[in-house]
Amino acid sequence: MAFKDHFSRQAQEYGLxxxxxxPELAAFVASQAPSRRLALDVATGNGQAAVDLAEHFERVVAxxxxxxxxxxxxxxxxxxxxxxxxxxLPFGAGVADALVAAQAAHWFDFAPFYAEARRVLRPDGxxxxxxxxxxxxxxxVDAVVDGFYGEVIGRYWPPERRYVEQxxxxxxxxxxxxxxxxxxxxxxxxxxQVAGYLGTWxxxxxxxxxxxxxxxxxxxxxxxxxxxxxxxxxxxxxxxxRLGRVTPI
Numbered sequence: 001m002a003f004k005d006h007f008s009r010q011a012q013e014y015g016l017x018x019x020x021x022x023p024e025l026a027a028f029v030a031s032q033a034p035s036r037r038l039a040l041d042v043a044t045g046n047g048q049a050a051v052d053l054a055e056h057f058e059r060v061v062a063x064x065x066x067x068x069x070x071x072x073x074x075x076x077x078x079x080x081x082x083x084x085x086x087x088x089l090p091f092g093a094g095v096a097d098a099l100v101a102a103q104a105a106h107w108f109d110f111a112p113f114y115a116e117a118r119r120v121l122r123p124d125g126x127x128x129x130x131x132x133x134x135x136x137x138x139x140x141v142d143a144v145v146d147g148f149y150g151e152v153i154g155r156y157w158p159p160e161r162r163y164v165e166q167x168x169x170x171x172x173x174x175x176x177x178x179x180x181x182x183x184x185x186x187x188x189x190x191x192x193q194v195a196g197y198l199g200t201w202x203x204x205x206x207x208x209x210x211x212x213x214x215x216x217x218x219x220x221x222x223x224x225x226x227x228x229x230x231x232x233x234x235x236x237x238x239x240x241x242r243l244g245r246v247t248p249i
Contacts, residue, residue, distance in 0.1 A: 018045070018046070018048065018197065018200060019185050019187050019197070019235075019237065020048060020185070020187070021048060021049060021052055021102065021185060021239070022183055022184065022185060022186070022239075023052060023055070024183065025052070025130070025183050025239065025241070026049065026052035026053050026055065026056055027055075027056060028180070028181065028183075029053070029056075029098055029100060029126065029128045029243070030053065030056035030057060030098070032098075032126045032128075032178060032243060032245075033057075033097040033098040033125065033126050034097055034122055034123070034124040034125060034126075035097050035122070036056060036057050036058060036097065037057065037058050037059065037097055038057060038058065038059050038060070038061070038095060038096045038097055038098075039053045039056075039057040039059075039060045039061075039096065039097060039098040039099075039100060040060075040061050040062075040063070040089070040091070040096045040098070040099045040100065040120065041053060041060060041061070041062040041063070041100045041101075041102070042062075042063055042064075042086035042089070042099065042100070042101050042104070043063075043064055043065070043086050043101050043102075043104030043105075043107065043108075044062035044063060044064045044069075044070075044073065044081070044102075045064060045066075045069050045073075045102075045103075045104070046069055046072050046073050046074060047062050047073040047074040047076070047079060047081065048074070048102065049062075049100055049102035050062035050073075050074075050076070050079045050081075051074050051076045051079060053098070053100060054076045054077075054078040054079050057078070057097070057098070058078065059078055059080070060076075060078055060079045060080070061079075061080050061081075061082060061091075062079055062080070062081050062082070063081070063082040063083065063084050063086075063089075064081075064083065065083065065084065065085045065086075066083075067083060070083055086101065086104070086108050086113055086116075087108060087109050087112040087113045087116060088112075088116070089116045089119075089120050091120045092120070093119050093120065094119075094120070094121070094122050094123070095120055095122070096120050096121050096122065096125060097121070097122055097125050097126070098121075098125060098126050098127075098128060099117050099120065099121055099125070099126070099127045099128070100127075100128045100129075101128075101129050101130075102130055103130070103131050103132065105129040105131070105163075105168070105171060106131065106160045106161070106163035106164055106168075106171060107160055110172045114127075114172075114174055114175070117175075117246065118246050121246045122246075123246065123247070124245055124246065124247065125245070125246045126178075126243060126244065126245050126246070127175055127242075127243070127244045127245075127246070128241065128242075128243050129168065129171065129173070129241070129242045129243075130168070130183075130239055130240060130241040130242070131163070131164050131167070131168050131239070131240050132164075132185055132237035132238065132239050132240070133164050133165060133167070133237070133238070133240075134146070134149055134237075135194075135197075135235045135236060135237045136235075136236050136237070136238075137233050137234065137235055137236070138226075138233075140226045141223060141226050141227075141233070144219065144222045144223050144226070145219075145223075148198070148215070148219040148222075149203075152207075152215055152218075152219070153201070153203040153204055153206075153207045153215060154203070156202075156203040156204075156206040156207045156210065157202070157203040158202060158203075158206075161202075161203070167238075167240035168240045168241075168242050169240075171242060173242050173244060175244025175245060175246065176244055176245045176246075176247050177242065177243065177244045178243045178244065178245060180241045180242075180243050182238075182239075183239040183241060184236055184237065184238055184239060185236070185237040185239055186234065186235070186236050186237075187234075187235050188232040188233070188234055188235070189232055189233065189235045190227075190230070190231070190232050191220060191223060191224060191227040194220070194223065194227075194235065195216050195217075195219075195220040195223075198216050198219060198220075199214075199216045204216060
């Protein structure tokens with residue numbers, strides 16, 4: 001099964017510029033699991049969610065179909081990295097307490113993914129899928145980012161991006177869903193860090209390949225008047241979490 005590889009070419013930038021999740025997110029997911037023995041983090045990228053989960057589970061197996069992403073994954077003594085697709089899990093039945101996909105589930109082939117989730121999870125095991133869309137700063141910055149997102153690179157977003165834009169509300173989720181608290185990803189960034197992050201977007205990568213030029217310097221220049229020279233601004237991403245339980249048959 002071929003996977004939708006939108007991030008191998010910018011794996012190094014992905015590791016440098018993707019923001020970290022709030023630690024309370026992994027803590028909440030772990031609190032809903034039937035035990036703390038094993039968590040699986042599929043489509044792990046560079047392992048950001050995996051190392052957070054390792055603070056709460058005895059073992060974490062983190063996997064990705066991209067060798068380039070795994071080559072830059074963050075090492076951790078309780079995290080083991082494997083290369084495989086999210087729809088083909090090399091584990092026995094009923095072995096995991098939690099199955100997580102961070103900023104990735106919209107790329108999956110849903111039917112085989114959920115079939116595998118039901119197979120590998122213990123009774124009452126949980127599936128946690130989360131995403132974040134555009135960051136928010138203030139009206140001046142947000143207007144520039146929204147224009148870049150929709151008008152400059154809009155035609156280069158893959159169709160699966162609509163699930164992110166809709167906060168995963170329309171993402172297929174055939175599980176017994178649980179209520180979740182609100183989470184936000186918050187950081188203080190320089191303009192250079194914001195530009196680096198924008199360069200990791202899949203639509204930017206596709207724009208570069210199609211147009212033969214990089215659109216990020218122009219949007220960075222448009223943002224510069226709203227950023228303190230050499231300073232930081234508070235950057236916030238609302239996180240949209242779907243959490244479901246595999247109920248015993």
